[in-house]
Amino acid sequence: MKSIKFLLTFLFVHISILFSFAAETDDIFFRSGKIYIVIGVIVIIFIGIILFLISLERKVKRLENQININE
Amino acid sequence: MIKHWWKVLGAGLVLYSLIVGLSVPLKSGVLDVSPSMLQGGKSYDLIINTYNATFSDENPIDVWIKVDDDNALAARAVKVLGETKLSAHFDIPNYFPNEKENWAYSIIINDKTNGAFIRPRSIAVKFDQINKEIWKNNPVGSLYKIDKMTFPFRSVLYETIRNTYYHVPMWFAMTIIFLVSVFYSIKYLRKKDPLVDLKVRSLTTVGVLLGFMGLITGSLWARSTWGTWWTFSEIKMNMAAIALLIYLAYFVLRNSFDDEEKRAKISAVYNVFACMAMIPLLFVIPRVVTSSLHPGNGGNPAIGGEDLDNTMRMVFYPAVIGWILMGIWLATLLYRVYKIEYKLLDDDV
Structure with missing residues (x-):
């Protein structure tokens, strides 16, 4: 269930980012030879890895709680 | 540290693809030419807008309308209007040596600082007669070559050609990771080791993550080059979504x-079938269907042809290997967490 939830959050975050981009008209896409598209692609990949790390941290936290090393 | 060499290699290659992929400039290119419809027998001042080129009055600049391999029309005079803007004066003759009317011709710009660059099919010329005899043969002269490392300039794509190093390796890494997970699924079915099942689980999770990153980055790229976030007429995009x-x-x-063994067994079988479904969805159907916006579909793979030149290969293949290793690294981290979880549960029981 965790991984599904994680993927849904991932999708939701990205779709909202994409739509916020769209709101700023086409201008941002086509300025400077479309270099902002490349930046956007790298940012998306970075966010994907960050989300993976967050979900991994939550799993580790759960294990920590289980063996009570957090107290 | 010796044990972790492949993680260092993976991260290093990804870093290399980021640094080189972003810092190497594009080759000079022609953005637009106006007017682009010419009439035979008249004179024109063509205004040429270029990208990533710096012109100055000091170096002579040649401009040609290339008719075919043997024939070209040189500009009578070239004026520098701005750093990236040229004006070229052409006297279009009454006769052209081509067999076709209203042919789309290429424009070639040649100067010392930017090297020679071409815009294919950018000018149409209408002429009243075709006459091979009267046409004065005037081939393209010697062209300058610059040694600087550049990525190719493609109209519509422009700088987004760099996405080849970030969007495409996602799919390569996803495919490899799914194939590895199938290997472990089969291993599970033979050995019935629950830890192997956890390996499959972590690999598929990372594979799906890479797939979604590929899908979303592809959607953003599509917005800038195809003009839409998502199109149902693009076969590969939709097949990738189905595979995911x-x-x-x-x-x-x-x-x-709920039953652990049943879960492991059935999901291992399912994973084998999912991979068998993914291969035709991603690699067969897009090549069979001829109308695809992705390069290289409806025929040969994109990386074999003109879509990837040698400078791009120097970044693209390291990026692919880097992302495969990064994906495996992420999967091993996830697997170790699952393994600890499993052992803890085992101890409780």
Whole structure:
């Protein structure tokens, strides 16, 4: 269930980012030879890895709680 | 540290692809030419807008309208209007040596600082007569070559050609990771070791993550080059989405079993089938269907042809290897967490 939830959050975050981009008209896409598209692609990949790390941290936290090393 | 060499290699290659992929400039290119419809027998001042070129009055600049391999029309005079803007004066003759009327001709710009660059099919010329005899043969002269490392300039794509190093390796890494997970699924079915099942689970999770990153980055790229976030007429995009949905069902399937062994066994079988479904969806159907916006579909793979030149290969292949290693690294981290979880549960019981 965790991984599904994680993927849904991932999708939701990205779709909202994409739509916020769209709101700023086409201008941002086509300025400077479309270099902002490349930046956007790298940012998306970075966010994907960050989300993976967050979900991994939550799993580790759960294990920590289980063996009570957090107290 | 010796044990971790492949992680260092993976991260290093990804870093290399980021640094080189972003810092190497594009080759000079022609953005637009106006007017682009010319009439035979008249004179024109063509205004040429270029990208990533710096012109100055000091170096002579040649401009040609290339008719075919043997024939070209040189500009009578070239004026520098701005750093990236040229004006070229052409006297279009009454006769052209081509067999076709209203042919689309290429424009070639040649100067010392930027090297020679071409815009294919950018000018149409209408002429009243075709006459091979009267046409004065005037081939393109010697062209300058610059040694600087550049990425190719493609109209419509422009700088987004760099996405080849970030969007495409996602799919390569996803495919490899799914194939590795199938290997472990088969191993599970032979050995029935629950830890192997956890390996499959972590690999598929990372594979789906890479797939979604590929899908979303592709959607953003599509917005800038195809003009839409999503199109149902683009076969590869939709097939990739279907393949990912099949893999999402893998997790749904896993969660619907309480019995551990049953879950592991059925999801291992499902994973083999999911991979068997993914291969035709991503690699066969897009090549069979001829109308695809992705390069190289409806024929040969994109990386074999003109879509990837040698400078791009120097960044693209390291990026692919880097992302495969990064994906495996992420999967091993996830696997170790699952393994600890499993051992803890085992101790409790």
